Amino acid sequence: MIDSQAANDTVIDCDVKELYYGNFKAVRDTRIPIKQGQITAFIGPSGCGKSTVLRCLNRMNDLIRGFRFEGHVHFRGQNIYGTTIDPVAVRRHIGMVFQQPNPFAMSIYKNITYGLRINGYRGNYDEVVERALRGAALWDEVKDKLKQSGLSLSGGQQQRLCIARAIAVEPEVLLMDEPCSALDPIATRKIEELMKELKQKYTIAIVTHNMQQAQRVADQTAFLYVDTTQGGRTGYLVEHEETKQLFEDPQQEYTRQYIRGEFS
Ligand SMILES: Nc1ncnc2c1ncn2[C@@H]1O[C@H](COP(=O)(O)OP(=O)(O)OP(=O)(O)O)[C@@H](O)[C@H]1O
Secondary structure, eight states, X not given: OOOHXXXXXXXXXXXXXXEEETTEEEEEEEEEEEETTOEEEEEOSXXXXXXXXXXXXXXXXXXSTTEEEEEXXXXXXXXXXXXXXXXXXXXXXXXXXXXXXXXOSSBHHHHHHHHXXXXXXXXXXXXXXXXHHXXXXXXXXXXXXXTSBGGGSOHHHHHHHHHHHHHHTOOSEEEEESTTTTSOHHHHHHHHHHHHHHTTTSEEXXXXXXXXXXXXXXXXXXXXXXXXXXXXXXXEEEEEEEHHHHHHSOSSHHHHHHHTTSOO
C-alpha cells in the first residue's frame, strides 16, 4: 500500500515497465518516484538507461524514431503521455539541462528571454532576466555584459546560463543530464552548490557518472544496472534509497559491488 504522505511528496511518478528503441529493449522494471524539493540521482554503468529514463520524465524521447514504452509517467497525478497533453507544455513544467552547455548563439539576455518570448510572456523581461541569473548564481559575473554572446562565457558560466534559461520559465522540476561532465572541478563544485540552493525552489533529478557527486548532492539515489542474461543489454532499477542508506547500507548485492568499485 502506498503511504498517502509519501504519495503527496511525489512530484513525478515514473514507472517504466518496458522501453524500446525499435526492437531493442533498452530499459525494464524501473519505477522511481521523484520527491518534492529533493535531488534524486540516477547512477549506474554506461548504457544502463539513466539518460533514457531521465528523458522520459519530460518526453524528450518523443522525437527519437522507434521509441516506445509501456508504463506511465505521472506529473502531479497527471499522465504526461496522455493523448491530449502537449509535450511543449510538459517541458515548461519540467525543464532540462544537458551534458554539454548549449547556450543559443545570441546575447546572454536573449538566451534567458527566449523561452518567455515563445510562451508569449507579457511581464517585465528585465526582472525575469535578473531573477533567473541570480537564481543560477551568475548575475554578479554577467550583469554588466548582458548584450554579449552567451557563447563568450566560460564552460561553467555557460552551464549556469543554461540553468538560468531553464528556470526563467519557472518550471517545477529540473532534469539535469550529467550537467558537470564537461566542466573542471571548480566549475563542477559551483554547479553542485547551486543545485543545493535550487532544490529549495525546484525538484531536481540528475544523471551522474560520479558516485561522489551523488553522495555530495543527492537526497535520493537510484542505482540502475544492465541485465545481459537474456542475450540483450537491458537496463533496470536495482535499488532506490535515500542516498546515505544506498551508499552505507545497500540492500542489494549488485549495489554493494558497484559502490565498492568491484565492477564498472
Ligand atoms: N536514440 C537511441 N537510439 C537507439 N538506442 C539508444 C538511443 N539512445 C540510447 N540508446 C541505447 O539505450 C541504452 C541506454 O542508453 P542511455 O544513454 O540511456 O544509457 P546511460 O546509462 O545514460 O549511458 P551513459 O552513462 O553511457 O550515458 C544503450 O544501450 C543505448 O545504446
